[in-house]
Amino acid sequence: xxxxxxxxxxxxxxxxxxxxxxxxxxxxxxxxxxxxxxxxxxxxxxxxxxxxxxxxxxxxxxxxxxxxxxxxxxxxxxxxxxxxxxxxxxxxxxxxxxxxxxxxxxxxxxxxxxxxxxxxxxxxxxxxxxxxxxxxxxxxxxxxxxxxxxxxxxxxxxxxxxxxxxxxxxxxxxxxxxxxxxxx
Numbered sequence: 801x802x803x804x805x806x807x808x809x810x811x812x813x814x815x816x817x818x819x820x821x822x823x824x825x826x827x828x829x830x831x832x833x834x835x836x837x838x839x840x841x842x843x844x845x846x847x848x849x850x851x852x853x854x855x856x857x858x859x860x861x862x863x864x865x866x867x868x869x870x871x872x873x874x875x876x877x878x879x880x881x882x883x884x885x886x887x888x889x890x891x892x893x894x895x896x897x898x899x900x901x902x903x904x905x906x907x908x909x910x911x912x913x914x915x916x917x918x919x920x921x922x923x924x925x926x927x928x929x930x931x932x933x934x935x936x937x938x939x940x941x942x943x944x945x946x947x948x949x950x951x952x953x954x955x956x957x958x959x960x961x962x963x964x965x966x967x968x969x970x971x972x973x974x975x976x977x978x979x980x981x982x983x984x
Contacts, residue, residue: 801831801894802937803974804984805926808839808870813943815981820878822984823899831894833933834881834901835926836874841866842921860916864906867922871903887932902929919963927968938969939977939984946980 804823810816823832838845845862848854875883882897884890885905893900904925914920914928923940930938944960952969955961955978969976 801833801933801935802827802939803833803835803926803930803933803935805835805922805938805940806837806874807940807942807981808837808842808866808922809943810837810941810981811839811870811873813981815943816874817877819941819981819984820874824878826984828898830898832899833890833894833929833935834871834874834899835922835929836867836870836901836903837922838863838866839870841869846918856918857916859918860920861906863918863921864904864909867925868903871901874901887929890929890933915964917964921962923962924964924968927965927972930974931968931972935974937975937977938972939979941979941981941984943981946978946983952976 806816806819810819842863845859845866849859871883875881881899881901882893883901883903884893885903886908890900890902926940927938940961942960946960952966956963956965961978
């Protein structure tokens with residue numbers, strides 16, 4: 801099984817559909833779970849938090865809702881891919897479909913004690929999901945160029961991946977790819 805996290809910035813780069821078409825063409829025979837970033841919806845949460853000064857826990861829950869909105873957008877573009885809110889539902893869907901879109905459930909994440917912080921974004925959540933589902937590979941697709949000479953901690957320091965990603969992949973068995981959208 802492969803987890804492919806599509807950065808929310810792919811919508812602003814206007815390459816989301818191209819990435820989805822690539823997945824449809826090249827990964828349609830593999831069990832694949834799409835993890836959406838929050839994109840402009842999450843950016844709006846950041847804007848509102850800086851204006852209203854509400855806490856990070858509230859912002860985190862709103863950012864999860866942003867991921868859900870992106871999941872709906874992806875499903876609207878690829879309606880033959882089912883959406884799943886839970887890890888158990890993903891497992892069920894992958895018995896009959898090769899691709900599933902994860903629309904993360906806030907309550908499931910809370911049950912697993914996922915910290916509610918901007919340090920944990922869809923990058924870390926994709927890593928958590930890859931661990932939970934025993935995936936063989938995790939691919940993070942970004943709109944920004946990736947310096948392949950940097951390690952995970954350095955990629956975090958320059959803002960390519962979130963601050964908590966490394967802790968979610970330490971001791972993981974899956975292979976990790978962090979790629980530019982043109983390298984999917």
